[in-house]
Amino acid sequence: MNLAKLRPGEKGRITAIGAIGPLKRRLMDMGVLVGEEVRVIKIAPLGDPIEVSIKNYNLSLRKNEAEGIAVEVMA
Numbered sequence: 001m002n003l004a005k006l007r008p009g010e011k012g013r014i015t016a017i018g019a020i021g022p023l024k025r026r027l028m029d030m031g032v033l034v035g036e037e038v039r040v041i042k043i044a045p046l047g048d049p050i051e052v053s054i055k056n057y058n059l060s061l062r063k064n065e066a067e068g069i070a071v072e073v074m075a
Helices: 022-029 063-067
Strands: 011-017 037-043 050-054 057-061 069-074
Touching (some): 011 022, 037 069, 057 063, 063 069
Antiparallel strands (some): 037 050, 050 057
8 A cells, every 4th residue: 555545644664765866866855654653644636645644753655755655544
């Protein structure tokens, strides 16, 4: 499952980052790392961007960026 498929309030643990090159480096610099817990806060009305909480701060990601982040859903 990818991060873009989570609904507001759902949590997941990052299992892989599908981006390559500068985009992957930028995501990693913002705290998007394998093993980190992420929670979806809200999704914009048209589905883009997606606001998530990671490492005790909120981050907005484009939908295509979120689709490249694989997560394991947590209960």
